[in-house]
Amino acid sequence: MVHLLLLFVSSAAVLFFVLLCLEKRKNSRMEATKRRFADLAETPQSASFVLIYRQIQQMLQKEREDVALLNAQQNNLMTIFDNLGEAFFIISGDGKIEFANKSARSLSNKELKGRKVTEGIENYYIGDLLDETMKTNEAQESEITMYYPKRSIRDCKVIPIFLKEQTKYLILLRDLTKEKELEAMRRDFVANVSHELRTPLTSIHGYAETLAEDDLEDKTTVKRFLQIIENESARMSRLINDLLDLEKLESGDASFKMEEVELKDIADYVMGIVEPLAIEREVTLSTDIEDGLFVEGDSDRLVQLLLNLVDNAVKYTAAKEHGPREVWIRIYAHNNFAIIEIEDSGVGIPEESLKHIFERFYRVDKARSRKMGGTGLGLAITRFIVEKHKGNISLESEYGTGTIFKVKLPLKKVFK
Ligand code: ADP
Numbered sequence: 005m006v007h008l009l010l011l012f013v014s015s016a017a018v019l020f021f022v023l024l025c026l027e028k029r030k031n032s033r034m035e036a037t038k039r040r041f042a043d044l045a046e047t048p049q050s051a052s053f054v055l056i057y058r059q060i061q062q063m064l065q066k067e068r069e070d071v072a073l074l075n076a077q078q079n080n081l082m083t084i085f086d087n088l089g090e091a092f093f094i095i096s097g098d099g100k101i102e103f104a105n106k107s108a109r110s111l112s113n114k115e116l117k118g119r120k121v122t123e124g125i126e127n128y129y130i131g132d133l134l135d136e137t138m139k140t141n142e143a144q145e146s147e148i149t150m151y152y153p154k155r156s157i158r159d160c161k162v163i164p165i166f167l168k169e170q171t172k173y174l175i176l177l178r179d180l181t182k183e184k185e186l187e188a189m190r191r192d193f194v195a196n197v198s199h200e201l202r203t204p205l206t207s208i209h210g211y212a213e214t215l216a217e218d219d220l221e222d223k224t225t226v227k228r229f230l231q232i233i234e235n236e237s238a239r240m241s242r243l244i245n246d247l248l249d250l251e252k253l254e255s256g257d258a259s260f261k262m263e264e265v266e267l268k269d270i271a272d273y274v275m276g277i278v279e280p281l282a283i284e285r286e287v288t289l290s291t292d293i294e295d296g297l298f299v300e301g302d303s304d305r306l307v308q309l310l311l312n313l314v315d316n317a318v319k320y321t322a323a324k325e326h327g328p329r330e331v332w333i334r335i336y337a338h339n340n341f342a343i344i345e346i347e348d349s350g351v352g353i354p355e356e357s358l359k360h361i362f363e364r365f366y367r368v369d370k371a372r373s374r375k376m377g378g379t380g381l382g383l384a385i386t387r388f389i390v391e392k393h394k395g396n397i398s399l400e401s402e403y404g405t406g407t408i409f410k411v412k413l414p415l416k417k418v419f420k
Contacts, residue, residue, distance in 0.1 A: 038053060038056065041056045041057075041060060042056050044060065044063070045059035045060050045063060046059075047059055085103075085105050086105045086106050087105070087106060088105055088107065089107060089179075090107060090176060090177065090178050090179065091104075091105065091107035091108035091110075091111055091158075091176070091177040091179075092104075092105055092107075092108055092174060092175060092176045092177065093105075093108050093116075093121065093174070093175040094172055094173070094174060095121060095134065095172060095173040095174075095175060096170070096172055097170045097171055097172065099120050099121065099134065099138070100118055100119065100120055101116045101117055101118065101119055101120075101121060101124055102117070102172070103117070104116040104117065104124075107177075108177065110153065111125055111150060111152060111153070111177070112124050112125050112126070112152065113152070121134055121175070125150075126151070126152055127148060127150055129146065129148045129160070130148065130160055130162075130175065130177075133145075133146060133160055133162045133175075134162050134173060134175065136162075137162040137163070137164055137173055138164075138173070141164050141166075141171070142164070143161065143162060143163045143164065144161070144162045145159065145160065145161045145162075146159075146160055147159055147160070147180070148160045148177075150177075155181075156179055156181045157179075157180045157181050157184050158177045158178060158179055158180060158181075159176075159177070159178040159180055160175065160176070160177050161174075161175070161176040161178075162174070162175050162176075163176070193364070196364070196365045197247065200243055200365065200379070200380070201240060201243065203374065204236035204237070204239050204240045204243075205236075205240070207232065207233075207236050208233050208236050208237060208240075211229045211230075211232050211233050212233060214229065215229055215230070235377070238377070239374075239377050239379070242377065242379055243379045243381070246379045246381040246382070246385065247381065249385060250364070250381055250384060250385055250388070253385065253388045253389070253392070254388065260301075260302040260305060260392055261302050261303075261304075262300050262301060262302055263300070263301070263302075263303070264298045264299075264300060264416055264417070265298065265299055265300075265301045265302075265303045265306060266295075266296065266297065266298050266419075267293070267297045267298070267299060267306075267335050267342055267344065268293050268294070268295055268296075268297070268335070269303070270303060270306045270307055270310055271291065271293050271310065271333060271335060273307055274307055274310045274311050274314055275289070275291065275333075277311060278311070278314050278315060278318060281315070281318055282318050282331065285318060285319075285321075285322035285329075286322070286329055287318050287321050287322055287329045287330065287331055288329065288330045288331070289314075289318070289331050289333070290330065290331070290332045290333070291332070291333045291334075292332070292333070292334045292335075292336075293333065293334070293335040294335055294336045294337060295420065296418055296419040296420045297335060297336075297337055297342045297415060297418060298415070298416045298417045298418070298419060299342050299393065299413045299414065299415060299416050300393070300414070300416045301393050301413070302392075302393075305389045305392070305393075306389070306393075308385070308386075308389060309386050309389045309390060309411070310344065310346075312382045312383070312385065312386045313344075313346045313386060313409050313411070314331065314333060314346055315382075316382065316383075317331045317346050317347075317348035317350065317407070317409075318331055318348075319350075319376050319378070320348065320350035320351050320407070321348045321349055321350035321351075321406075322350075323350065323351050323372060323376065324349070324350050324351050327349060328349045329349065330348070330349045331346070331347070331348045331349075332345070332346070332347045332348075333345070333346055334347070337415055337418055340414065340415050341395075341412045341413060341414060341415055342412075342413045342414075342415050343410060343411070343412055344410070344411040344413070345408060345409070345410050345411075346408070346409045347406065347407070347408040347409075348406050348407055348408075349405070349406040350406055350407060351368075351403075351404065352401050352402050352403040352404050352405050352406055352407055353368055353399070353401040353403060353407055354368065354403045355403070358399065358401065361383055361399065362383050362384055362386075362387045362397075363384065364380065364381055364384045365380040365381065366380060366383075367380045390411055390413070393413050393414075394413075394414055395411060395412050395413035395414065396411075396412050397409065397410070397411050397412075398410050398412075
């Protein structure tokens with residue numbers, strides 16, 4: 005019996021001891037956890053578990069918000085990259101496309117992600133530049149021509165980006181097509197102006213030299229030479245004036261004094277200038293002009309517009325050797341627009357020239373235009389004035405028969 009009691013007491017003592025040990029271990033674990041959490045939440049270790057728990061909850065919430073913010077920022081950045089006007093690609097170390105923005109994707113009809121650059125974009129030169137960058141670890145740049153979806157000239161730059169884990173490559177393709185076109189236009193323009201000025205200058209120089217060196221006794225010849233010098237210098241100054249005017253118009257420096265203008269007044273003024281010229285050149289001028297049509301415009305510029313067109317009509321009708329020599333000027337209202345029509349029975353314009361007729365210095369027959377004192381800038385100026393008045397200008401012509409120029413201007417009011 006005593007044995008049994010002793011066995012029971014000792015078993016209970018062992019059990020109690022084990023329980024004590026377990027409880028101690030649990031407590032020390034809890035303490036360690038609490039310490040860890042407290043450290044994590046930067047809270048005194050004496051604080052209660054609930055407080056630490058709350059603080060950890062707040063930390064996690066903040067973390068979630070930070071991650072959401074980072075994701076949003078990354079998305080914003082990707083949207084900006086995607087919508088950048090210039091094409092760019094991110095290439096991974098194995099030469100495959102990781103990212104291509106919208107502009108870059110428009111340069112291919114294939115899915116680009118995951119493809120090798122040369123498989124995605126039909127331009128082996130980009131592949132060469134990428135290979136070179138991979139080999140040398142230095143940025144490469146070159147001008148290339150691409151043909152899809154249409155011909156374009158681009159500046160291609162390949163830049164290595166050294167990241168911790170690997171090197172990636174950025175390919176930038178800047179579109180230079182417009183810049184190149186403008187550059188070519190500027191070069192053309194300078195060449196044209198130099199040519200236009202050189203021609204009269206050569207002739208002035210030649211005649212002046214002859215007059216100075218040769219002992220010319222024939223007064224009529226002297227007079228003829230002097231007349232040529234005068235004409236050529238007058239043409240040069242007209243050319244310079246037209247050029248300056250066009251420059252002023254195109255740069256926006258020319259101010260337009262807009263007011264209500266009656267088109268009949270403009271037409272009467274122009275007729276006063278052109279009639280003597282028409283009589284001299286044996287061209288009949290007929291007019292059919294509606295009264296009381298008002299437009300919002302600058303009267304000096306409207307006179308310049310009409311004068312250019314009527315002067316051309318008379319000039320290019322007088323240039324015709326046979327057939328009727330007539331010019332008609334009509335002004336009437338149609339659907340809230342004032343229509344100005346200048347029709348002539350002159351030399352006409354060949355079909356292939358029609359699309360170039362408003363370009364600076366474009367002339368169907370350079371020699372004839374020059375002989376008549378033209379600068380080749382009149383129609384470019386005219387079109388600009390029309391556009392400044394929110395109108396439009398068109399023409400129809402039959403080579404050898406005649407031409408009709410039609411100007412449409414918004415009607416301000418009709419007053420009868
Ligand atoms: P230009 O000073 O040479 O007349 P414009 O710019 O006024 O320059 O006209 C450009 C060209 O358009 C002219 O050289 C001429 O070939 C053609 N042109 C213009 N108006 C007429 C017209 N009424 N009939 C025939 N050709 C015309």
